[in-house]
Amino acid sequence: MHRRGVGAGAIAKKKLAEAKYKERGTVLAEDQLAQMSKQLDMFKTNLEEFASKHKQEIRKNPEFRVQFQDMCATIGVDPLASGKGFWSEMLGVGDFYYELGVQIIEVCLALKHRNGGLITLEELHQQVLKGRGKFAQDVSQDDLIRAIKKLKALGTGFGIIPVGGTYLIQSVPAELNMDHTVVLQLAEKNGYVTVSEIKACLKWETERARQVLEHLLKEGLAWLDLQAPGEAHYWLPALFTDLYSQEITAEEARETLP
Amino acid sequence: MAIPLSQIVFIEEQAAGIGKSAKIVVHLHTAPPNKEPGPFQSSKNSYIKLSFKEHGQIEFYRRLSEEMTQRRWENVPVSQSLQTNRGPQPGRIRAVGIVGIERKLEEKRKETDKNISEAFEDLSKLMIKAKEMVELSKSIANKIKDKQGDITEDETIRFKSYLLSMGIANPVTRETYGSGTQYHMQLARQLAGILQVPLEERGGIMSLTEVYCLVNRARGMELLSPEDLVNACKMLEALKLPLRLRVFDSGVMVIELQSHKEEEMVASALETVSEKGSLTSEEFAKLVGMSVLLAKERLLLAEKMGHLCRDDSVEGLRFYPNLFMTQS
Numbered sequence: 127m128h129r130r131g132v133g134a135g136a137i138a139k140k141k142l143a144e145a146k147y148k149e150r151g152t153v154l155a156e157d158q159l160a161q162m163s164k165q166l167d168m169f170k171t172n173l174e175e176f177a178s179k180h181k182q183e184i185r186k187n188p189e190f191r192v193q194f195q196d197m198c199a200t201i202g203v204d205p206l207a208s209g210k211g212f213w214s215e216m217l218g219v220g221d222f223y224y225e226l227g228v229q230i231i232e233v234c235l236a237l238k239h240r241n242g243g244l245i246t247l248e249e250l251h252q253q254v255l256k257g258r259g260k261f262a263q264d265v266s267q268d269d270l271i272r273a274i275k276k277l278k279a280l281g282t283g284f285g286i287i288p289v290g291g292t293y294l295i296q297s298v299p300a301e302l303n304m305d306h307t308v309v310l311q312l313a314e315k316n317g318y319v320t321v322s323e324i325k326a327c328l329k330w331e332t333e334r335a336r337q338v339l340e341h342l343l344k345e346g347l348a349w350l351d352l353q354a355p356g357e358a359h360y361w362l363p364a365l366f367t368d369l370y371s372q373e374i375t376a377e378e379a380r381e382t383l384p
Numbered sequence: 385m386a387i388p389l390s391q392i393v394f395i396e397e398q399a400a401g402i403g404k405s406a407k408i409v410v411h412l413h414t415a416p417p418n419k420e421p422g423p424f425q426s427s428k429n430s431y432i433k434l435s436f437k438e439h440g441q442i443e444f445y446r447r448l449s450e451e452m453t454q455r456r457w458e459n460v461p462v463s464q465s466l467q468t469n470r471g472p473q474p475g476r477i478r479a480v481g482i483v484g485i486e487r488k489l490e491e492k493r494k495e496t497d498k499n500i501s502e503a504f505e506d507l508s509k510l511m512i513k514a515k516e517m518v519e520l521s522k523s524i525a526n527k528i529k530d531k532q533g534d535i536t537e538d539e540t541i542r543f544k545s546y547l548l549s550m551g552i553a554n555p556v557t558r559e560t561y562g563s564g565t566q567y568h569m570q571l572a573r574q575l576a577g578i579l580q581v582p583l584e585e586r587g588g589i590m591s592l593t594e595v596y597c598l599v600n601r602a603r604g605m606e607l608l609s610p611e612d613l614v615n616a617c618k619m620l621e622a623l624k625l626p627l628r629l630r631v632f633d634s635g636v637m638v639i640e641l642q643s644h645k646e647e648e649m650v651a652s653a654l655e656t657v658s659e660k661g662s663l664t665s666e667e668f669a670k671l672v673g674m675s676v677l678l679a680k681e682r683l684l685l686a687e688k689m690g691h692l693c694r695d696d697s698v699e700g701l702r703f704y705p706n707l708f709m710t711q712s
Contacts, residue, residue, distance in 0.1 A: 156539065162524060169514065172510055172513055176507070176510050183503045197511045198514075201514055202553075203518060203551045208612050211548060212551075221606070221607050227600075227610065228596070238676075277593075281592060283636075
């Protein structure tokens with residue numbers, strides 16, 4: 127009897143303690159939220175001050191933008207996550223990159239029929255600069271890469287493939303695995319690649335090389351040249367340097383929006 | 385205080401030790417005779433040492449090495465002639481008037497440098513404060529994780545909007561509407577308004593990339609980030625708006641009018657393909673007036689539903705009516 131009383135009492139006590147603990151937990155979170163709200167306001171003021179002094183620096187100086195982005199990444203902050211974020215609103219970084227995103231999409235769409243949806247970072251850079259006109263802010267390759275990384279969220283297969291010291295930008299959802307990527311990298315040197323070259327450099331079987339090249343042909347990323355001396359050449363229009371100087375025609379521009 | 389990069393011969397790192405800080409040793413050319421006066425008239429050493437009390441040496445060394453590799457000062461022959469001690473260059477004639485221009489360029493560069501280093505300093509201070517915010521948000525997120533159900537919906541919403549302002553990824557996995565906040569709900573409603581007519585003009589369906597371009601071009605400023613758009617679209621269905629987000633197997637994301645039935649469009653696609661015998665995505669797109677991306681998705685869906693079958697060759701991907709189904 128006595129024991130049961132103690133047991134019941136102990137359980138009741140425990141329950142009370144738990145309830146108090148939970149309540150305290152909620153109160154603690156509420157306190158911290160209030161604290162965060164206050165600190166946010168203070169941070170907003172600091173950011174405003176920074177913006178009033180250095181907003182121009184961000185706009186004009188690509189190097190500074192890189193520093194800024196790297197620092198943000200280090201502390202775990204993404205200044206480009208939302209147009210509603212403080213960084214966007216006060217420093218204007220958002221608009222800069224989001225607009226760049228639009229320009230990148232448009233260039234890639236306009237040139238897709240030429241290169242199958244694969245373009246070097248250099249050519250993309252040139253075309254974007256042309257589109258922006260003489261009086262627009264300078265845009266660096268680093269800026270393009272960051273804008274493209276953000277575009278990936280739209281789910282339409284934007285990819286960044288490292289080749290020979292630069293990058294190929296993929297703008298269509300073509301399936302490209304490691305094998306395809308490696309062959310693209312090999313092709314970067316001359317703008318084309320052959321089965322023998324692949325076998326010699328990568329030590330692959332003929333069949334594996336053929337499959338990769340066929341896939342690139344199917345996806346429209348490579349063109350077959352049967353008239354080349356020796357064996358068939360597989361050309362990658364994305365790597366044609368001659369195309370860099372060609373303007374986007376009015377018809378191509380119209381193609382971008384059906 | 386500044387030294388032109390062109391004066392540097394070689395740089396090396398000296399690791400930190402007990403009682404001494406990390407250093408970068410910068411070996412220099414002998415000073416040119418027309419060097420501007422500095423803190424010392426002369427030195428018996430041909431190098432300077434930069435001491436890094438806390439940190440920064442790695443980054444500094446990396447950047448300095450990059451500059452030494454790029455040697456950008458060699459691209460500007462005008463200012464070159466004043467600063468370096470390379471001796472007379474064949475073919476470089478120094479006209480008198482250039483000296484004044486060089487001085488001005490130098491002054492402008494110094495001022496820009498000063499502005500930049502001030503900007504960097506201010507930026508570093510700002511980042512320290514930002515880091516505090518990140519730490520605080522982590523601690524709150526942990527509390528929320530532990531106390532599942534004890535944090536009110538309101539508090540979660542508040543917290544999410546704080547994270548959005550700072551650009552901190554949402555670590556709390558309990559999601560009702562994705563990373564949606566009040567802002568995204570508002571945005572979703574706006575989108576429903578903006579996109580109704582464009583969607584009708586385009587056969588009831590648009591890729592998210594098209595939507596992104598359309599909406600941002602229309603806004604002109606205060607643009608949406610790609611993530612803003614996606615997060616808003618994820619809420620369309622829940623908010624019972626007349627549009628919805630759809631993700632195809634390929635990962636392509638589209639916005640459809642609720643009234644749009646892609647599966648029904650497939651029937652008409654089959655008719656079109658049958659009329660022509662066979663079609664590629666590009667041909668179909670041109671005929672119907674759609675983007676190639678969406679044309680392909682429709683044909684793939686038709687294939688998935690068994691109405692079309694494919695002929696995949698190096699000539700491209702071509703779709704035929706599936707006679708196995710209809711003629712057996």
